[in-house]
Structures are given as C-alpha cells and as structure tokens.
Amino acid sequence: xxxxxxxxxxxxxxxxxxxxxxxxxxxxxxxxxxxxxxxxxxxxxxxxxxxxxxxxxxxxxxxxxxxxxxxxxxxxxxxxxxxxxxxxxxxxxxxxxxxxxxxxxxxxxxxxxxxxxxxxxxxxxxxxxxxxxxxxxxxxxxxxxxxxxxxxxxxxxxxxxxxxxxxxxxxxxxxxxxxxxxxxxxxxxxxxxxxxxxxxxxxxxxxxxxxxxxxxxxxxxxxxxxxxxxxxxxxxxxxxxxxxxxxxxxxxxxxxxxxxxxxxxxxxxxxxxxxxxxxxxxxxxxxxxxxxxxxxxxxxxxxxxxxxxxxxxxxxxxxxxxxxxxxxxxxxxxxxxxxxxxxxxxxxxxxxxxxxxxxxxxxxxxxxxxxxxxxxxxxxxxxxxxxxxxxxxxxxxxxxxxxxxxxxxxxxxxxxxxxxxxxxxxxxxxxxxxxxxxxxxxxx
Amino acid sequence: xxxxxxxxxxxxxxxxxxxxxxxxxxxxxxxxxxxxxxxxxxxxxxxxxxxxxxxxxxxxxxxxxxxxxxxxxxxxxxxxxxxxxxxxxxxxxxxxxxxxxxxxxxxxxxxxxxxxxxxxxxxxxxxxxxxxxxxxxxxxxxxxxxxxxxxxxxxxxxxxxxxxxxxxxxxxxxxxxxxxxxxxxxxxxxxxxxxxxxxxxxxxxxxxxxxxxxxxxxxxxxxxxxxxxxxxxxxxxxxxxxxxxxxxxxxxxxxxxxxxxxxxxxxxxxxxxxxxxxxxxxxxxxxxxxxxxxxxxxxxxxxxxxxxxxxxxxxxxxxxxxxxxxxxxxxxxxxxxxxxxxxxxxxxxxxxxxxxxxxxxxxxxxxxxxxxxxxxxxxxxxxxxxxxxxxxxxxxxxxxxxxxxxxxxxxxxxxxxxxxxxxxxxxxxxxxxxxxxxxxxxxxxxxxxxxxxxxxxxxxxxxxxxxxxxxxxxxxxxxxxxxxxxxxxxxxxxxxxxxxxxxx
Numbered sequence: 001x002x003x004x005x006x007x008x009x010x011x012x013x014x015x016x017x018x019x020x021x022x023x024x025x026x027x028x029x030x031x032x033x034x035x036x037x038x039x040x041x042x043x044x045x046x047x048x049x050x051x052x053x054x055x056x057x058x059x060x061x062x063x064x065x066x067x068x069x070x071x072x073x074x075x076x077x078x079x080x081x082x083x084x085x086x087x088x089x090x091x092x093x094x095x096x097x098x099x100x101x102x103x104x105x106x107x108x109x110x111x112x113x114x115x116x117x118x119x120x121x122x123x124x125x126x127x128x129x130x131x132x133x134x135x136x137x138x139x140x141x142x143x144x145x146x147x148x149x150x151x152x153x154x155x156x157x158x159x160x161x162x163x164x165x166x167x168x169x170x171x172x173x174x175x176x177x178x179x180x181x182x183x184x185x186x187x188x189x190x191x192x193x194x195x196x197x198x199x200x201x202x203x204x205x206x207x208x209x210x211x212x213x214x215x216x217x218x219x220x221x222x223x224x225x226x227x228x229x230x231x232x233x234x235x236x237x238x239x240x241x242x243x244x245x246x247x248x249x250x251x252x253x254x255x256x257x258x259x260x261x262x263x264x265x266x267x268x269x270x271x272x273x274x275x276x277x278x279x280x281x282x283x284x285x286x287x288x289x290x291x292x293x294x295x296x297x298x299x300x301x302x303x304x305x306x307x308x309x310x311x312x313x314x315x316x317x318x319x320x321x322x323x324x325x326x327x328x329x330x331x332x333x334x335x336x337x338x339x340x341x342x343x344x345x346x347x348x349x350x351x352x353x354x355x356x357x358x359x360x361x362x363x364x365x366x367x368x369x370x371x372x373x374x375x376x377x378x379x380x381x382x383x384x385x386x387x388x389x390x391x392x393x394x395x396x397x398x399x400x401x402x403x404x405x406x407x408x409x410x411x412x413x414x415x416x417x418x419x420x421x422x423x424x425x426x427x428x429x430x431x432x433x434x435x436x437x438x439x440x441x442x443x444x
Numbered sequence: 445x446x447x448x449x450x451x452x453x454x455x456x457x458x459x460x461x462x463x464x465x466x467x468x469x470x471x472x473x474x475x476x477x478x479x480x481x482x483x484x485x486x487x488x489x490x491x492x493x494x495x496x497x498x499x500x501x502x503x504x505x506x507x508x509x510x511x512x513x514x515x516x517x518x519x520x521x522x523x524x525x526x527x528x529x530x531x532x533x534x535x536x537x538x539x540x541x542x543x544x545x546x547x548x549x550x551x552x553x554x555x556x557x558x559x560x561x562x563x564x565x566x567x568x569x570x571x572x573x574x575x576x577x578x579x580x581x582x583x584x585x586x587x588x589x590x591x592x593x594x595x596x597x598x599x600x601x602x603x604x605x606x607x608x609x610x611x612x613x614x615x616x617x618x619x620x621x622x623x624x625x626x627x628x629x630x631x632x633x634x635x636x637x638x639x640x641x642x643x644x645x646x647x648x649x650x651x652x653x654x655x656x657x658x659x660x661x662x663x664x665x666x667x668x669x670x671x672x673x674x675x676x677x678x679x680x681x682x683x684x685x686x687x688x689x690x691x692x693x694x695x696x697x698x699x700x701x702x703x704x705x706x707x708x709x710x711x712x713x714x715x716x717x718x719x720x721x722x723x724x725x726x727x728x729x730x731x732x733x734x735x736x737x738x739x740x741x742x743x744x745x746x747x748x749x750x751x752x753x754x755x756x757x758x759x760x761x762x763x764x765x766x767x768x769x770x771x772x773x774x775x776x777x778x779x780x781x782x783x784x785x786x787x788x789x790x791x792x793x794x795x796x797x798x799x800x801x802x803x804x805x806x807x808x809x810x811x812x813x814x815x816x817x818x819x820x821x822x823x824x825x826x827x828x829x830x831x832x833x834x835x836x837x838x839x840x841x842x843x844x845x846x847x848x849x850x851x852x853x854x855x856x857x858x859x860x861x862x863x864x865x866x867x868x869x870x871x872x873x874x875x876x877x878x879x880x881x882x883x884x885x886x887x888x889x890x891x892x893x894x895x896x897x898x899x900x901x902x903x904x905x906x907x908x909x910x911x912x913x914x915x916x917x918x919x920x921x922x923x924x925x926x927x928x929x930x931x932x933x934x935x936x937x938x939x940x941x942x943x944x945x946x947x948x
Contacts, residue, residue, distance in 0.1 A: 312813045314805035321802055324791035331750060331788050332856065333774040333803040391793045 014436040015385050015400045022404060022429070026411030027153040034152045041147045042074070042081035049115050049145060055086035057114035060107070062093045062100045064119065074119055074147075082117070097125045105135050113142045154414045162291060168380075168406035169295040170195070170354040171373060172399060175380040176306045177234075177347030179398045182381050184323040184343050185390025186241065186248035191351035191377055193260035194230045195370025198355025200263045202226035203273035203365025206280075214277045222275075223283075226359075227352035233259060234348015238341035248344075256374070263367035272366035275359065284360030295357050302350075307395045319343060324391030380405050383433040404433060451514030453478045453641040454499075454530075454610050459508035461494055468494040469505070469665045476610060476641040481632060483656035483673075484645045487685055487875030491665040492645055496612055499643075500532045501525040512610075531603025532612040537595050541588035546570045548587055549602045573601040576638070577631045593624035597631065611635060612643040617651060618872070621736040622937070629655050647875070648902075649678050661685055682876055694908035695880065697887045701911060702726035705895040706778075706864050708747070711756035716742040718919035719756070724864060724895040729886060731910030731928070732899045734940045739919040740899045741783065744866045747897075748780040749773035760864070774803055777863035781853050783872055783899075785846065789853045792842035796834050797823050799841050800856045807859075826855035830885055847878030854885065865889060866897045871905065883909060903933040915939035 034041075049059060059082055063075045075092055082089050090113065093103045100118075107113055116126065126144045133139040154160060174191050181188045206214045206222035214222075233255060240251045267273055286294045310316035318339045321329040330336045358369045384401025386393025408429050412422045454476040461469040469491045476482050486492045497503040499510075501522040509516055510528075517528045525532070539548050550566050570583035579597050587595060596616060603611055613632075617625045632655055635642055646652060652659060653673070660670045661684040669684050676684075682693075706724040711717055716739040724730055732740050745751045747758060749767035758765050760776055767773050770780075782788040790799050801808060801819045808819045820837055827834060832851045834844065841852060850870065857865060867886070871879045886909060890896050900906050906913055906928070913925040915936055923939035925931045 308813070312816075314809055314814060317798060317801065317805060317814065320794060320798075321791045324793040325787070327788050328791050329802070331748070331770050331780065331782060332791075332799075333771045335769075335771060391791070 014439065015383060015397060015404065015433060018383075018433050018436055019400055019404050019407065022407050022411070023155070026155040026407060026414070029411060030154040030156075030414045031151055032154055034150055039077045039081065041150065042077040043084075045078065045117060045145060045147050046081040046085035046087065049082070049087060049117070050085050052143065053114040056088065058088045058090050058111060059115045059117060060091045060093065060104070060113060061089060062103070062116055062118045062125075064094070064096065078117055100125055101128075101132070104132055104139060107136055107138050112138050112140065115143050115145055117145045117147075119147065155411055158291075160410070160414070162287075162293065162296070164403070164406045164410045165296040165299075166293040167410065168402045169293070169299040170357050171376050171380055171405070172299050172402035173302055173357070174347070174350050174354045174373070174377045175384075175398045175402050176302060176395065177343070177350035178377045178381045179306075179384070179386055179393055179395060180310075180319055180343040181248070181347045182378075182386050182388060183319055183390060183393045184340060185326075186340070186343070187252065187378070187388075188234075188237070188248065188344065188347045188351075189252040189374050190233070190237065190255040190259060191347065191354070192370040192372055192374035193256045193258075193263065194233065194348060194351035195355040195358055195373055196263040196367045197233070197259040198226035198230045198352040199359035199369050200226075200266050200273060200365040200367050201229050202356050202359050203275050204266060206275050206277070207273060210277070212276050214275070214280075216279060219275075219277060219280050223356045226356050227349060230352025230355065231345055231349035234351070235341055235345040237348065238344030241344065242337040242340045260367070267365075267367060272362075272364045272368075275363045275365065278363070280360050280363050282360070284357050284362075298357075303395060303399050310395050315339070315342065320391060376405060379430050383430055401433070404429070451511070452476060453513065455511040455514075456495075456498075457509055457511070459495065459498060459505045459510075461491075461498065461503060461505050467665055469498075472508075472662065472665070472667045474660060474667075476643060478609070478641050479636055479639045480657040481636055481642045481644050481655050483652045483659045484643055484662065485652065485659055485681060485685055486662035487877055490662040490685070490875075492662055493614070494665075495662070496532060496614060496643075496645070499525060499530055499610075499612060526606055526608075529607060529609040530612065531600075531606065531608030531610065533596065533599045533603065533614065533616060535615050535618060537599050539587045539595055539598060542586060544584050544586055545581055545590065545594075545598045545601075546583035548598055549573070549583075549605050551602075553605065569605065570601065573604050576604065576634070577601065578634045579627070579631065591624070592619050593621075593627060596620075596628065600631065600635075608640070610641045610643070612645075614645050615647065615873075616644070617646060617648060619736075623735075625651065647873075649681055652681070653678065685876055693880070693904065695884050695887055697891070699728060699890065699911040701728035702893065705760065706747070707757075707759040707762075709757045709759070711743065711746055711753055711758065713742065713746055713751060713754045714919075716919050717746060717753075720916075720919075720921055721756075722914055722921065722924075724897055726863075726893045726895055727890050728911045729890050729896040729898055729909055731906040731913040732897055732916065733901065733903070733906045733913060733936060734916035734922075736901065738916040738940065740916055741868055742919075743916070744780055744868050744897070744899060747773070747864075747866060748778060750780070774860060774862075777861060778866070779857035779860065779862040779864070780866045781850065781857070781868060781870060783868040785849045785853060786842075790841045790849055792840065794841060795838045796832075796841050796844065796852050797837040799852055800826070800859065803856055804859045822859055823855065826851075826858065830855060830858075831881065845875075845878070846873045847875065847882065850874065850882060851885075862894065864895045864897070866899070868899045869901065870898060871900075871902070903936055906936065907931060907933065917941065 049057065061075055061078050072094060075094055079089055079092055091103055093100050118126065129139060129142060129144065178188060178191065202222045202225060205225040206218050209221060210218035237251055237255050240246055241248045283294055288294055289297045310319065318329070318334050321334050322336050322339045326336055355370065359365050380402040381398050382388060382401070383404050384397035384399070386397060408426055412425060417425070452475040456472065456474040459469050459472045472495065484492055494503060498505050499519065501519045501524050504520060510519055511517065512528050519525050519528060540551065543551065546566050549570055554561055567583055574581050574597070577597065577600060581590065581594050581597060587598065590598065600611065616628055620628060629651065632642055632644065644656060656673050658670060658672050659676055659681065661668050661681070663685060702725055704723045705726045709721045711720040720743060732743070734740055742751070746753050749770050749772050752768065758767065765776055786792060797820060800823045805814060808815050823837055826832060830851050832855065833848050841849060844852065870882050870886070874882060886896055886898065898909060910928045913928050913931065913936065914921055915923045917940055922942050925935065
C-alpha cells in the first residue's frame with residue numbers, strides 16, 4: 001500500500017549507501033590471490049578428503065619450513081580441521097622435501113595411507129609417489145591433496161576490517177562531541193591540539209605519580225587527569241562562546257594554538273614523555289572482546305550511549321532546539337547557555353579521551369600527536385550528514401561518516417596508492433558525500 | 445471605456461499549478477489594466493503567493509499563459525519577469541543593508557564591468573524616482589538606517605528604475621505604523637495616477653476599501669470572484685474569502701474578572717518601557733495597544749523574563765517575582781506567544797511534537813529517558829481540544845500555516861499550566877477563518893480563569909476582544925479604557941498618539 005519513496009530512502013540513508021559503495025570499490029581494488037593458510041581453506045580441504053575417502057581415513061600433513069611462519073600456521077590449521085572432520089592425522093611433517101620422503105617411506109607398512117596433504121612448496125615431491133609406493137606398499141592408494149587457491153579482497157579480510165575500526169576509533173569518538181557542537185551551529189577546532197595536550201598531561205601525571213614503575217592506579221589517575229583537563233578547557237571554551245558571544249570558530253582557533261603550545265611547554269625537553277608501563281597499552285592496543293580492539297568496543301559503547309542521549313533525553317532535544325533556533329529555544333524555556341557549555345564540555349572531554357587513547361597506542365605523551373585530526377573529525381561529522389548550519393544531524397550518521405573516511409584511507413593504503421594521490425581522492429570523496437547530503441535537503 | 449479596446453496590461457489565463465499533494469492554483473484568470481489597483485484577496489493557502497511567484501518567475505505554471513499588452517510572454521526566471529516590466533515587492537525586502545539607498549536601487553544595473561559607476565547620474569536619477577512617488581529619502585543613506593517604510597519605498601524605486609509597469613505588493617502594510625500606512629497608500633495612489641498597474645495583497649480589509657479599484661478573490665486555488673470595489677462591502681469580501689458568511693468578526697462573551705493575578709508596578713527598561721503600572725486579573729482579557737514602537741513588545745518581554753527589568757516590580761498573587769530568564773517566568777506560569785512565530789516561537793526544523801514538548805520535557809521524562817509516547821498522548825489531547833491541523837505528530841513545524849503554528853505554541857504553554865498568557869499580535873499573518881478560532885480560544889482561556897494580555901495593533905481586534913484596554917505611547921501608559929464596548933477607534937488612536945496620561 002505504502003509506496004517506497006526512493007528519494008526519501010536516499011536522503012535518510014544516503015551516506016550508508018556511499019559507505020557500501022566504497023566498500024565494494026575497495027574490495028574490487030584489493031582483490032588478490034590469497035595464500036592458502038587460512039582456516040577456511042583448511043576446512044574446505046578436509047571436506048574434500050572426507051568426501052573421497054570417507055571419515056576415518058588416515059592422512060599425513062606435509063609442509064615445508066621450520067616450526068614457525070606461514071607453513072606452521074597452515075599445518076596447525078589443517079591438523080585442527082582434519083581432526084574436526086573425523087580424519088586420522090598420522091603425522092605432521094615440517095621440513096625439507098627430504099624429511100617428507102623419509103617420513104613417507106618410513107610409514108608403517110601395514111596401514112595404507114589414504115591421503116597426503118601438502119602445500120605448493122613440496123608439490124614436486126609427490127611426482128615420485130609411485131616410486132615410493134614400490135618401497136612402501138602402504139602408499140599404493142595414497143592420493144595427494146593441495147589446498148585450492150582462492151581469490152579474495154585484502155580489504156574484506158577479518159583482520160583488516162578490525163583494523164579499520166581500530167584506526168577510526170579516536171576520530172570517531174571525538175566526532176561524537178563534534179556532532180553535538182555542530183548541531184548547535186558551532187565548531188570546535190581545538191580537538192586535535194587537545195589530543196596532544198591530554199596525552200602530555202596524562203604521561204606527565206603518570207610519571208610524577210609512579211616514576212619508573214607506575215601502578216594501575218597511577219595509570220587511571222593519569223588518564224583521568226588528562227581527560228578532566230580537556231573537559232575543563234572545553235567548558236571554558238563554551239563559556240567564552242556563550243558569555244562573551246565570541247564566534248566558536250575564533251575561540252576554538254585560539255584554544256587550538258594555546259593548548260598545542262602548552263603541550264610542548266609542559267615537557268621538560270623536546271622529547272615525548274614515555275609512560276613506563278606496558279599495562280597502559282590495554283586501551284590502545286588490547287583486544288579482549290572477540291578479537292575486537294578495546295578502543296573499538298569503547299567507541300561502540302559511546303556511540304550507543306550518545307545515540308540514546310540525543311534521541312531519548314531532554315538534553316538531546318535541547319541540543320537540536322538550540323541549533324535549530326536559539327531564540328525560539330530560549331523563549332521556550334530551554335537553558336540555552338547551559339546547553340552550549342555542555343556541548344563544548346563533552347567535545348573537550350572526548351578529545352581528552354582520544355588523547356589518552358593515542359598516548360596508549362605508543363605508550364607516550366607526544367605533543368605532536370593529533371596534528372590536523374580536527375579536520376578529519378569535522379569531515380567525519382559533515383560526511384555523516386550533519387548540517388554545518390546547525391539543528392540537523394544524527395549520531396549514527398557520524399559513525400558512518402567516520403567509517404567512510406576510515407575505509408577510504410585503509411583501501412588506498414592496501415591498493416598502494418601514493419600519499420599525495422590519497423589526499424586528492426580523500427578530498428574528492430568528502431565532496432561527493434556532502435553532495436549526497438545536499439540532495440537530501442533538496443528533497444525536503 | 446477606451447481601455448476595453450486596448451488589451452490589458454497584464455493578463456494571466458488558465459493558470460494551473462500543482463505541487464506534490466496540493467493543487468495550488470486551478471484555472472485562474474487575472475487581468476490588470478494600466479492605472480488601476482487590483483486587490484488580491486484570499487486566506488492563507490488560497491494560492492496568492494503561488495500566483496505572485498509565477499509572475500515573478502520563481503515558479504513555472506503547469507498550464508496557462510501570461511500576456512503583457514496582448515503579447516504572450518514566457519516568464520521562466522526572475523530576470524524574465526523584470527524584463528517584462530513586473531516589479532514584485534515581497535514581504536521580506538531584497539535590500540543589501542550595508543549599501544546605500546542609491547546603490548541598492550541600481551544594484552545589478554551598473555554599466556559594463558570596466559567603467560566607473562556614474563554616481564552623480566545615479567544620485568540624480570534616485571532623487572527623481574523618489575520625487576516621482578512623492579517621498580523624500582536621502583539616496584546616500586545606508587539601507588539599514590532607513591525605516592521599514594523607507595526601505596519599502598526604496599524597493600518600489602528599484603522596480604521603477606527598471607521600468608516596471610506592473611508593481612506587485614505582498615502585504616506591504618503588515619509591519620508599518622498607521623501613519624506609514626497612509627504614506628504608502630499615497631505612494632500607491634501616485635503610481636496609479638502615473639499609469640502603473642498595481643496588484644495589492646493585504647489582509648487588512650479597510651485598506652482594500654480605501655485603495656482598490658477592483659478586487660479579485662482566491663479560495664483554495666480557485667478564483668471565486670472579481671468585483672469592482674463598489675459592489676463589495678467588508679462582509680461580502682470575508683464571505684467570498686472563507687466561503688461562508690461570518691456573522692461577526694468577534695465572538696461574544698460575558699466576562700467576570702476575578703482577583704488580581706499579576707501586579708506590575710513602575711516597570712522600567714530603557715526608553716521603551718518607562719514606569720509602567722497595571723494589573724492583570726484572572727479571567728480577564730486585557731488589550732495592550734499603541735503605535736508600533738510604543739514599547740508593547742518590550743513590556744511583554746520584561747514580563748516573560750526575556751529581557752531584564754531595570755526597575756520596578758512584578759508581583760504574582762501578591763509575591764514578588766525574580767525573572768532572570770524565560771525559564772523563571774515559565775516556572776511561575778507566565779508564558780508568551782511571540783509575534784514572530786517563525787523566528788521566535790517555533791524551532792521550524794523540529795517536528796510539531798518536539799516543539800510542543802520543548803518546555804514540558806521534564807514532565808515526560810522518567811528516570812532518565814524521555815517517553816515520546818507520553819509526549820505524543822499529551823499532544824494528541826491538544827490537537828483535539830484546540831483543533832490543530834497536522835498531518836502527523838512528526839510534521840515539521842515550518843510546513844504549518846500561521847494559525848496552526850500559533851496553536852502549537854499555545855498547546856505547549858497550556859501543557860505547562862500557564863496562568864498568565866501574553867499574546868503578542870496573536871492574529872498577525874493569520875487568515876480570516878483562523879482568526880475567529882484564535883479569538884474563541886482567547887475567550888476559552890479567560891473563561892478557564894487565565895489572565896490574558898493581548899497585544900495588538902489592530903484596533904477593531906482590540907475593541908472587539910478586550911475586557912479592558914491599556915494604551916501606550918513612547919514607553920508610557922497614556923490611558924486605560926474600562927469599557928471597550930462603548931469606546932471608538934478614534935478614542936484609542938487619540939490616546940495612542942498623546943504624550944500624557946489621561947483618564948477616560
């Protein structure tokens with residue numbers, strides 16, 4: 001009964017469409033013949049052997065190489081898959097072709113070997129199988145199996161996708177705050193500098209408290225100090241924007257320079273400040289949830305929380321109202337100034353959190369960190385469909401925007417596109433995404 | 445009768461224009477002769493603006509044609525419209541505030557790119573144009589230093605400088621003071637005498653009475669009549685516009701004011717509000733009137749906490765209020781329906797329900813989360829109670845008609861249990877049919893015991909609706925009329941223009 005309004009669908013989900021298109025493009029661009037060491041390849045192979053020989057058949061695994069590297073991984077994967085399929089693995093040989101030959105010829109005479117599984121490197125060996133069968137009759141019926149070669153995009157590998165998420169996590173988290181700020185019709189240019197500022201404050205605090213051997217509590221206190229300092233700066237930014245009525249662009253431009261400078265000045269020397277505890281890596285590099293990085297989990301939780309706040313609470317509604325028409329909002333009893341201070345505070349706080357995450361990745365408080373990240377954050381928000389004029393925008397749109405930016409960068413790196421060309425493509429894609437957004441307001 | 449032999453200056457024939465879901469104009473004909481004032485009447489949404497936009501090249505008609513002097517013309521862009529000799533004075537002026545009157549008049553008509561602008565010539569030409577329409581304006585004044593009425597004249601001069609022979613004025617008097625209105629009507633007369641055809645759009649029927657030669661009435665996109673002015677009195681015009689006869693413009697009611705709700709003493713801020721004292725009683729509608737700039741809106745903003753008072757006191761139920769922000773006023777049950785609903789009353793990009801909820805969110809919030817279903821239920825009650833026409837609760841406020849926007853604003857305050865309700869020009873920009881409904885709502889509120897302060901420039905409205913009238917001039921109260929039923933417009937005007945307070 002209800003007609004699907006394609007233009008409306010395009011307007012609501014335009015940037016999701018762009019994201020999928022990009023993923024498609026990146027998949028095609030990074031199509032490649034994959035090495036056969038993946039678990040899925042091993043599974044497929046086990047299935048073939050069971051089909052040909054029935055379960056319970058005896059199998060020998062032969063790969064080249066020593067105890068480590070691709071060969072070993074392949075062998076382990078294979079062994080697991082074969083055992084799971086109910087096959088009997090009689091031996092796992094890793095080494096030179098000679099080793100394999102010895103193992104084959106030494107195979108127990110009474111037990112016919114159904115199959116040998118091998119990788120490409122030892123393939124030639126099995127041309128001599130009939131020869132060997134004369135020495136050892138158990139090999140008379142032995143068939144040889146190779147894993148099938150398959151073509152799969154580098155981009156779509158699980159590890160790579162996880163990597164994309166990890167790479168965008170800092171930008172995406174700060175973009176939550178930036179979305180709020182931009183919905184109110186403002187902008188915050190200081191977030192890149194706040195990343196550095198927060199990282200330096202965190203590192204210095206940890207150094208001060210724990211010296212060469214900081215405890216977990218020291219790490220916590222240090223991180224919170226960095227975040228708190230940035231939240232405070234965000235709050236005073238909001239204060240200046242509201243009380244003195246200075247355009248946010250100018251205030252945050254000033255704060256951007258000040259905090260970047262302070263980040264350098266606070267350090268006793270020109271070198272970044274090391275954090276002397278590997279536990280601190282937990283946030284930036286750890287991956288404790290089904291292979292997802294902790295920073296990604298944190299990002300997803302924050303997005304879910306922000307979405308609820310923006311769609312289901314008064315403060316969320318106020319943010320949209322202030323952005324849509326500040327005077328009407330004020331005359332409707334909305335505490336406009338408090339709302340504005342709130343959004344800049346949130347933005348500063350999240351930039352502080354981003355700074356701690358950056359510091360955690362390198363276990364270092366680096367005053368050069370976060371350079372130009374503010375522009376990536378703003379790009380993510382705008383690509384996500386939030387209007388710079390204020391009043392309009394969605395939290396999940398921003399996540400999609402951040403993903404779009406992450407996917408472009410990652411895809412271009414995988415496709416080995418050179419840096420300057422990356423910039424050109426990156427800029428073009430931002431423009432296209434915003435163009436899609438324009439179509440949206442045209443539809444309205 | 446010689447005009448009849450010549451083709452009309454402008455002729456629109458069989459104009460039809462549909463927008464998605466609405467037929468805005470259906471087979472509309474319009475003829476305009478040189479040297480006449482044609483009034484275009486109709487409720488909001490009747491298709492007047494669409495018709496003007498077609499003349500101005502902002503919309504293309506789906507069907508129909510336009511002729512000028514009997515020659516068919518194709519108006520596809522605003523440029524075409526200018527070249528055809530049509531000048532449109534929209535409600536929102538198209539003037540650059542930081543350019544002078546002269547520069548605005550000749551904007552876009554500068555000679556070739558490399559030559560200098562012939563200032564002296566332009567100056568003389570501007571003076572000439574102003575003289576032609578009988579006004580005196582310094583062409584070198586910046587536009588943002590000019591009054592609204594003067595800016596309007598600059599717009600007219602701009603049209604004339606491009607040899608416009610047809611001038612369309614969309615609600616030209618909406619923001620003018622009575623004196624300025626008279627000035628504008630004189631300008632219109634002058635233009636008519638010079639053979640210019642004028643299409644005049646206004647809700648104010650007495651202006652139409654005064655100025656129009658012929659009246660054309662649109663209703664729901666159809667032309668429902670063209671009459672010469674002599675054939676049509678006010679009641680008939682209204683009847684044509686709304687398609688039914690309104691027995692009276694104002695509903696009747698017996699008032700029974702209760703105790704004093706709000707006592708204002710020596711309220712002062714700047715030069716606009718100087719030592720105002722008055723009372724508002726429960727169940728009473730007090731009309732506050734005066735010329736534009738008399739300080740009425742400023743008074744309302746003080747009572748609402750939108751601005752801070754410099755001196756004086758505001759007492760509610762005998763207790764003094766500290767109003768530092770609209771939030772404070774709202775907490776005490778004082779609310780304001782602003783004159784400019786688009787700029788101040790509603791967040792146009794948000795849905796009607798969101799606007800309704802804005803001051804009431806705490807009521808719909810559970811432990812932390814907002815219950816949109818509770819909000820929706822509450823809003824539904826008002827949609828029914830005060831008959832708000834919305835397609836859904838998720839409709840964008842910007843797409844509502846003026847009357848319905850007013851109702852959404854009212855609904856949000858009623859939900860707050862407002863006890864003192866201030867209406868600033870409650871019927872401005874609202875069409876005749878919806879006006880009556882707003883009046884009924886005002887009565888209903890007073891009957892429920894609310895104290896109502898109604899600010900209005902329209903004297904019939906002030907006289908017809910108020911239980912008591914307060915007249916202001918230059919920031920002071922210049923008189924109170926206790927018995928509006930027996931007062932006349934002249935009495936009110938006399939108070940509105942005099943300097944000292946007198947009792948009547």
